[in-house]
Amino acid sequence: MVLNYPRDLTEEQNLLLNSIRGMLEEYGENYWAKLDESHLYPEEFVKKFTELGLFNVPIPVEYGGAGLGIREASLILEEINASGGNSQPFHGQYYMSWLLSKFASVEMKKKLFPALGSGKIRMQSMGLTEPDAGSNTPEIKTFAKKYGNNYIINGQKIFTSRIEESDWILIVARTKRYDDVQKKTDGISLFLLGPEQKKEIEYTRIKTMFNSQTYQVFINNITVPEENLIGEENRGFGYLMHVLNPERILIASESIGDMRWFIEKSAGYASSRVVFDRPIGENQGVQFPIADIYAKMLSVSALRWQAASLYDSGGDIKIVGELANSAKYLASEYAWQAANVAMDTYGGYGVAVDTGIERKFREARLYKVAPITNNLVLSYLGHNVLNMPKSY
Amino acid sequence: MNIAVLIKQTIDMDQLKTNENGEPILDNLPLKLDILSKNAIEAAVQLKEKYGGEITGISFGTDKTTSAIKEAYAMGVDTGVILKGYKKSNPHVTANVIYEYIKDKNFDIIILGNQSSDSYSGILAPVLSEKMKIPLLSNAIGIEIADKNVKATLELEEYNVIQTQAMPVVISVAQEINNPRLPNVMQIMKAGKKEIKIIDANPNYSDSPNVISNTAPKSERKRIIFENTDDGVAEISRLLRGASR
Structure with a gap:
């Protein structure tokens, strides 16, 4: 079961989540574990993702898309990661689509958008x-x-x-x-x-x-x-902000999904694994780190939503940047912490490939250094937001 | 063909927990379209795709039932109606409310799930069929139409029965009938913009039975631990063989 948490979503957003959850039921952790072994692209998953119209999410209505925002995209990618999957192989087309819709010529949009939505071409x-x-x-x-x-x-x-x-x-x-x-x-x-x-x-x-x-x-x-x-x-550097900020928000969402997966696994294992005649979760040393991550997940999810909402409503791109970078920084740090909590909770079983913990552990580590290293996020906040001297 | 599909919104049973007395905690549970209603909608949409027609989705619900109707729209239902006033599970009250709405609408087929995942009473379909004075095809796992007749494959415990009835009929479907489609993004977007008819049903709950107790059965697990793996494997194998007989 995928961990749920209180969120204030619209009926359409919930329907979108229902559809993606229905699809995810067909792609369990084994699917992702096999790909991890072979290092192959999740071709079948992406095909199904396309059939559900999910690449239409960021495409404007006038080009045949759904004209939805980063909020909806973030819900989708978060849910995939929360189910034990990995959105990294196909998230690129989302932020590229927002760049196109803002800055590409009408001819280019007419040429690319319908083909991107239908899956005829990929641009990721x-x-x-x-x-x-x-x-x-x-x-x-x-x-x-x-x-x-x-x-x-x-x-x-x-x-x-x-x-x-x-x-x-x-x-x-x-x-x-x-x-x-x-x-x-x-x-x-x-x-x-x-x-x-x-x-x-x-x-x-x-x-x-x-x-x-x-x-x-x-x-x-x-x-x-x-x-x-x-x-x-x-003038491309300015345009890049419309790739990089959505990218930060979406990656924060994937890390939030990872956190949910680690929390669900850890809480379940802590409640069922019996050592010294009682579940290990009765020990505060095991229970509290998991609860701590849950509180952090709620907080960073709210920050990510604020960043996404501001971008979707056309808010000041500098403020979006401040929120998006902060969300990416915190989500990736917390997800890495969650990965380690899961490792500690599972003990030796955490490194056994069959539990899946070590796979998600490896995947969660990336976002501390990519697409931007977290030190540079802090430099940005310190210098550009808090007006301290430039540190790099 | 004029098809009615009855839609139930239930609490998300996957998230239901019980309190220390074993009573269900019903506060703040998310609502969802019941799984068997999804099968019923899918069956209706497949009939429409194959034979043509219009589908009306009807739900006895509340203001919050709009999300279930929108999901039905996204799956292919044409018109959605909420009969407002649902308070609790009482299939006879539900049957009255639905009957009052559909009795003069000339539906050829009324499709619904054979039971719902929250109460599992299975009462609504037969009561509705009796009120309408039209035949019931129960536990259907296949539906075909020829002329003015419905030919349905009905699942019984030991074997299946194929039955033909002239329309109008009530059909209750079993989960095995189909795999409900997942609405795609564009269908969801369209569904969000469609109008939903909301009608006050003013249900009469005065004859409802009084629930004295509603608690989950206690199941004590045996928790047998075998220190020797071979003994454990032998025992599990013995139990599985017994269960498969």
Whole structure:
């Protein structure tokens, strides 16, 4: 049984949850455990996800979508993780869809949105991080030079997720060199690369500690038509906030789902596992850490909802950023704490693969360092929100 | 074809807990569309898809029943009606309320679950059939239509019976009849915008039986522990063989 908690949802949001729960009943923990062993993409799950129309969630109504918000997307991804699954392999298309709906041309939206909603194409990959830039986005080296009606892009990316599993991808490139701009975030542009360009990209998969499709990418002299530029040239960094803030909120939601799963497992095991003639959960040393995580889950879920609601209502993107970053920071830290509480509660059984604890433990660890490391979230809050000196 | 499907909203039985006296704690439980109502809706929608027609979803409920009707809409029901005033489980009161609404509506088929997951009384279908003076096809696991007749496969304990009846009929369905569809996002969005008719039913509960006690049966588990695994396996194997006979 998946752990529930008090939430104030609309009837439509509850119906959405009912549908996703119905679907999740078909994909138990064994499904995810097998994928974890083989490191394969959850193709069958994503197909069913598409059939339920779930990729239509962020697509505007005028392009045939449901026109729903991050709140609904966050409910869906949270529930998948709370059931023991992992939303990481397909969450990318959600935040990419919000970027498109805000900044892509009408022609591009007409071309991509119906196909994304129906599952004809997938677009769940964003090439941002580079070997020499890491968290310091303005220092990316990938460069797009304009020749006539085209751009020629050259560069290298690392930890680009799901490029193999996408038909369209987003590449972040400089269109003005770092040294040639006063404000270092200027001169960055966003490009959509379609199947034609993707064929020419070279990439190799990076082996990771859990089932994650992430790649090293080499872009050599790839020609991209100018209509594939998103919004205006050189202004891409600002647009990225509309990918990164939704991404933070959704990832916070996945961590909240992970917390629910760890709490459910731990509370169940603590109540049923009998040692010294009584359930181990009778010991405060076992019981209180689980209750502590539950309280933290309620608090960060509320913060995540506040961030999502503000984004959905078109609130100030800087305040959204403050809330979204805080939610991602707390949710990932708490989820990691929950993973450790589950390990402690299960004792030796926690490392046994069959209980599933060690798999979720490995998965939960990622979000302390990705898509942004938690230290950088604290730097952002310290400097940009609390006006303390810049620490990096 | 004019189909009525009767829809019940129940508490979420998965989340029901009992207090120290074994009595159910009913406060603040989430409500959901009953599983057998989902089977009934699915059966109705499949009939509509195959033979055409209109489906009216009817629920004896409260202001909160709108969520069940919206789910029914998302599954394919055309018109939703809430007969408001439900207070507690009493199948005779429910039958009266439903009868008063449907008696002059000329439905060809009235479909409902053979029982509901909260009370499991199974009384509503036969009482309604008696009030309407139309045949009951009970425990259906298959429904087909030919001309003005319904041909239903009815599940009995030892074997199945295939029965043909001229419409109008009441059909109560068993859970085995189908796998209810999961509404997709776009259907949910459309369902949210559809109008729901809400009618005051003014039910009369005066003859309801008085519940003296409602407690969960106590089950003491034996908790037999075998220190020697071989002994345990042998015992489990013996018990399983016994159960399968």
